[in-house]
């Protein structure tokens with residue numbers, strides 16, 4: 614039985630000036646014990662999907678099961694199986710850290726939970742803040758408490774919605790060590806993040822959402838293989854000729870070209886020289902998840918491996934992916 618099953622999940626918001634389709638027939642399963650990444654640009658629908666999973670928002674169509682329990686029909690049972698760390702920092706300002714955790718524990722009917730609460734506090738670097746009032750905590754510390762609250766009933770399925778957005782490196786590392794340990798112990802993890810290097814390092818499989826649709830879904834290793842193997846990166850002071858610029862990713866002075874082999878790299882550098890331009894700080898690196906992500910979002914180079922074959926794929930997304938599969942890297 615999958616840990617999470619999204620079955621044709623749709624969500625339409627009614628706005629003053631019309632309707633917004635935030636999710637359109639999203640279908641995929643996350644297996645027990647997976648460390649699964651859900652990626653997508655702002656507004657793609659990640660938080661909406663997680664809110665429906667957590668029972669905080671109602672799907673317009675389709676259904677979601679957590680270990681076989683329908684999140685609407687069996688709300689209480691499904692909710693107990695889930696630990697959700699929300700994207701927004703929501704907290705009750707009247708309690709201390711340890712009180713907040715005890716209350717949450719009580720909410721799930723878990724008794725004698727002191728040892729686990731202590732372990733959570735220690736593992737998340739909160740031990741010396743146990744008696745601090747929630748109001749006194751910094752944003753990063755509040756984030757740690759939210760993680761502890763989500764885990765207080767030892768849920769088999771852990772969902773983290775951008776848990777590291779705007780938090781310091783130390784918390785990111787503490788958090789990932791702890792979550793990776795829980796995953797090794799058998800907990801399923803669903804993670805959304807903007808830090809693609811985190812997703813690349815942690816997630817065994819990744820789904821990419823765009824405009825409420827799944828546009829890629831594959832093991833992380835397959836996604837990485839679908840990109841060209843290398844990226845040529847350098848700095849330049851003047852503008853590139855259009856023919857070259859069209860093939861590059863340009864961020865300020867930094868220019869990056871996807872390249873499959875040494876010959877392509879030589880060709881790019883030759884073209885730069887012929888254009889009378891001077892490239893500095895030349896570097897060749899392996900393609901990473903960010904390259905794949907940008908390709909997929911641009912409708913390029915999805916590659917056969919990233920087709921979502923599990924569920925019904927809407928026609929339009931399907932043809933985009935099919936087209937892209939034949940294109941290779943532009």
Ligand SMILES: Nc1ncnc2c1ncn2[C@@H]1O[C@H](COP(=O)(O)OP(=O)(O)O)[C@@H](O)[C@H]1O
Pocket residue numbers: 626627633635653654655656657658659660661662
């Ligand atoms: N409560 C809401 N009412 C109306 N529109 C919403 C609401 N929540 C989210 N949206 C819209 O739905 C889309 C998806 O949002 P969201 O799920 O937050 O995306 P993500 O988490 O991927 O950034 C966005 O266009 C957002 O503006």
Ligand SMILES: [Mg+2]
Pocket residue numbers: 659660661700774775
């Ligand atoms: Mg979000």
